[in-house]
Amino acid sequence: MTQHDLIIVGAGTSGMAAAIAAGEAGARVALLDAAPEWGGTLHVASGWLSGAGTAIQRAHGIDDTPAAHLDDLMRISKGTIDPVLAGKAVQLMPGAVDWLMERGFALAPECPLYGFNHEPYTERRYYVGTDWARSILAVLDAQLRPLVDAGRVDFRPGHRVTALLREGSRVVGVRVSHADGESELTAAHTIIASGGYNANPELFERISGRTLYADDAYRRSQGDGHLMVQAVGGRLRGAENFWSSFGAVLDGYDYPSATLCRPEHRPEVRDPWEITVNRRGERFVAEDEPSVDARESALLAQPEQIRHIVFDEAILRDAPPLIPGWTADDIRARCGQHPMFHSAATIDELAAKIDVPADSLRDTIAAYNENLDGEDPLGRIVRPRPIAQAAYHAITVHATSVTSAAGIAVDEQLRVLDGDGEPIEGLYAMGESLGSGMLQGQAFCGGMLATPALAFGMALGRELAPAS
Ligand SMILES: Cc1cc2nc3c(=O)[nH]c(=O)nc-3n(C[C@H](O)[C@H](O)[C@H](O)COP(=O)(O)OP(=O)(O)OC[C@H]3O[C@@H](n4cnc5c(N)ncnc54)[C@H](O)[C@@H]3O)c2cc1C
Numbered sequence: 001m002t003q004h005d006l007i008i009v010g011a012g013t014s015g016m017a018a019a020i021a022a023g024e025a026g027a028r029v030a031l032l033d034a035a036p037e038w039g040g041t042l043h044v045a046s047g048w049l050s051g052a053g054t055a056i057q058r059a060h061g062i063d064d065t066p067a068a069h070l071d072d073l074m075r076i077s078k079g080t081i082d083p084v085l086a087g088k089a090v091q092l093m094p095g096a097v098d099w100l101m102e103r104g105f106a107l108a109p110e111c112p113l114y115g116f117n118h119e120p121y122t123e124r125r126y127y128v129g130t131d132w133a134r135s136i137l138a139v140l141d142a143q144l145r146p147l148v149d150a151g152r153v154d155f156r157p158g159h160r161v162t163a164l165l166r167e168g169s170r171v172v173g174v175r176v177s178h179a180d181g182e183s184e185l186t187a188a189h190t191i192i193a194s195g196g197y198n199a200n201p202e203l204f205e206r207i208s209g210r211t212l213y214a215d216d217a218y219r220r221s222q223g224d225g226h227l228m229v230q231a232v233g234g235r236l237r238g239a240e241n242f243w244s245s246f247g248a249v250l251d252g253y254d255y256p257s258a259t260l261c262r263p264e265h266r267p268e269v270r271d272p273w274e275i276t277v278n279r280r281g282e283r284f285v286a287e288d289e290p291s292v293d294a295r296e297s298a299l300l301a302q303p304e305q306i307r308h309i310v311f312d313e314a315i316l317r318d319a320p321p322l323i324p325g326w327t328a329d330d331i332r333a334r335c336g337q338h339p340m341f342h343s344a345a346t347i348d349e350l351a352a353k354i355d356v357p358a359d360s361l362r363d364t365i366a367a368y369n370e371n372l373d374g375e376d377p378l379g380r381i382v383r384p385r386p387i388a389q390a391a392y393h394a395i396t397v398h399a400t401s402v403t404s405a406a407g408i409a410v411d412e413q414l415r416v417l418d419g420d421g422e423p424i425e426g427l428y429a430m431g432e433s434l435g436s437g438m439l440q441g442q443a444f445c446g447g448m449l450a451t452p453a454l455a456f457g458m459a460l461g462r463e464l465a466p467a468s
Contacts, residue, residue, distance in 0.1 A: 004030040004154065004187040006464050007174055009161045009225060012040020012218070013450055014431030015193035016140040017096075017457030019155075023147035025465035030185055031153050032176060034160035034220050038144070039137045040195055041218040041432070042450075045402075047133025048116065049454075050447030051093035052125045055101060056112055064123045066090040073448065076119045076293065077441030080241060084412050085438045089448070092455035097127060099458065103139050106130040117266075118444040119293040126446050136450065161224065164190065164232045170425040171232060189464045192416070192429040193457065196404030196436070197223025201256055207406045208242045210305075214400035215256035221404070225433040229408045232427070233418040239406035241437025243444060244305055246295045247397035249323075249340045260340070261323050263309060263395060265295065271382045273319035274311035275368055276397075278302040281351060281360030283368070286380035293443055296399075305399035308354050310365070314389040322395075331393070340396040350392040403449060407435020414460055428464070430456040 006022050008015045011033035019031040033040075052069035069090040073081050101107065111127040114120040129135020147153040156178070163175040165184060173186035197203045198217035203226070205211060226236055246265050250257040264270045265287075272287035284307075285298035299305055309322070316328045323331065335343035344350035347365055351358035367377075369386035376383065408429040410416055415423035431453040439448045 004028045004185060005189070005466050006030070006461075007032065007185055007187040007190045008193055009174060009191065010040060010193035010195060010431070011035075011038035011155065011157075012193065012195055012431065012453075013042055013136070013140075014453035014457035015040070015191070016144055017454045018191060018193060018430070018461030019153045020140065020143045020147065021458040021461030022465045023144075023153040023461075025462055026152075027461075027465035029153045030187065031155045032159040032161055032174070032185075033155075033157055034224070036157045038141075038155065038157070041221065042133045042137040042140075044216065044218050045133035045450060047129055047136050047450055048447045049097055049100075049127045049136075049451045050121070050125050051097040051127070051451055052090060052123065053094040054097045054112075054125070056097065056107065056127065057125065060112060060124065062112065062124055064125055066094065068123060069093075069121070069125060072121050072123075073439075073441075073445050076445050077443045080437075080441030080443070081445070082438040085410075085434065086448075088412055089439055089452040089455060092459055093447075093451045096451055096455035096458060100136065100139050100454070103143060105139050106135045115446050117292065118446045119291065121446065133450065136454070161194070161228065164228050164427065166232060171427040188426065188466075190427055191460060191464070192225040192229060192408060192427070192433050193431050194225035194433055195221045196407075196432040197221060197226060198402060198404050203227075204404075207236070207239050207404075210242065212256045213305075213398040214248060214250060214259050214402070216259060216400065216402045221432075223404070225429065226406070226408060229416055229427070229429065232424060234416045234424060234427070235409050235419050236406045236435070237409045238435035238437030241435070241440070241442050242401065242405040243403075243436070243440065243442055244296065244300055244399035244401040245444070246292065246299055247305075247307060247399045249395060250398050252339050259400070260338075261326065263323050263397060264321075266292070267382070270320055270322075271384065273315045273384045274309045274322065275364070275387065276307045276309050277356065277361065277364055279304060279306055279356060281356035281358075281364055283364055283378060286376065286378040288380050288382045296444070299399050307397050308356065308394045309397060310350070310361070310387065310392070310394045312387045312389045312393065313391045314385065315387065316393055319384070331395070335393060342394040342396070343391045345390050345392075347392055350394055354394045354396060403436035403440075404432055405435055405437040407438060408433050410434060414456060428460060430460055
């Protein structure tokens with residue numbers, strides 16, 4: 001057995017940040033990852049960051065504060081974030097963004113922004129790298145590599161932690177499975193930084209009660225940390241904060257499926273010409289609803305969170321591209337060939353192909369067409385033309401979720417809590433293992449996963465190093 005000061009389970013966003021901070025502070029760190037390389041979700045994520053009161057903002061003359069950020073999070077999440085953890089996060093996040101910048105982060109020149117793809121903030125506090133999340137990984141990589149080379153961080157790729165070791169009520173280390181068999185490591189502190197469970201369809205369904213439609217997650221996001229913590233008496237929370245997007249076109253119905261493309265649904269980018277209907281063949285939201293959160297909320301309430309974009313041949317021919325980069329012929333070519341693209345000579349035939357009640361779809365389209373000059377019952381303003389000219393087309397879209405809502409219950413010091421709400425000695429958790437529901441609540445709040453993962457990682461790494 002090997003003795004370390006600190007064991008970090010997972011060398012992703014938060015684990016790398018913690019290892020750097022602890023290693024620089026002089027701790028003997030064991031950084032374990034099931035994958036053959038470090039980086040975790042940074043290999044697949046977009047990597048949008050947020051933080052209020054950053055040096056970037058000051059350079060742009062923006063006067064912003066963590067308190068204003070917290071107010072915005074409360075507004076966007078409709079009051080469903082955890083105020084304690086989110087309050088801690090917004091205090092630490094500007095420091096994490098500054099740290100990245102000081103160490104060479106390649107900031108995209110258009111930043112800071114109010115928002116992108118999610119409900120915008122009231123201030124410009126949103127940042128991304130020129131190479132998306134890989135820009136974050138490049139900085140972490142450059143900081144961590146010398147610490148590993150110098151023997152200050154003991155990085156072990158291909159080491160999957162399978163259990164937490166206990167002495168009495170205290171967690172004292174981990175059991176690890178690797179190519180040479182099994183071994184045990186002990187340390188004064190163990191941090192769970194193993195990410196979410198969105199690559200584990202069974203666990204996803206068990207926790208959220210929903211089907212995992214898309215396989216967008218990092219493949220090692222298996223929920224191992226969640227399960228190991230439960231095995232030593234910890235508990236999960238936040239499943240009620242499940243959230244999903246306005247959707248993507250998947251490759252097929254063999255869930256979880258790869259994403260084929262994303263139709264443009266942002267009215268600020270493209271006016272909708274089509275209608276969108278649920279599995280009952282009914283419209284359920286104004287297709288030009290300006291709030292992304294309102295669109296997402298509406299779809300979340302629909303059966304199976306599936307919608308169909310319905311249009312006719314004239315719209316296909318004349319409207320601006322519905323799918324960025326695709327021509328009308330690209331869509332026509334898939335109709336009848338791809339399970340998510342449908343064409344038919346009549347509305348009834350289209351309804352049969354997308355498996356919605358024909359009378360309902362007929363009524364929906366008739367009501368939409370008859371009322372183009374009147375007040376739309378859902379409040380839609382933009383209605384360029386009726387849906388009236390065969391062929392009729394539909395594209396099936398699934399709401400997708402790339403994050404894990406439920407996570408490990410911790411206190412403000414990130415100490416894992418047991419069923420009675422008492423800290424389990426020696427055990428901490430951070431990053432997405434805390435659940436996206438704590439910091440985003442029932443919404444997608446820009447940058448509220450990657451940035452807290454970095455910020456909590458740095459803070460905890462520094463704090464648990466014996467020198468501090
Ligand atoms: C497609 C996509 C886009 C996203 N875009 C954004 C965005 O724009 N902004 C934002 O804020 N967030 C975004 N996120 C979420 C964000 O990137 C993640 O929440 C965050 O990076 C997670 O960091 P982490 O350290 O908790 O986990 P990860 O970075 O996932 O790291 C966990 C590590 O633990 C390892 N591991 C797992 N189990 C074990 C085990 N048993 N033993 C050892 N190692 C193990 C894994 O291999 C992995 O390396 C996105 C996520 C996805 C999937």
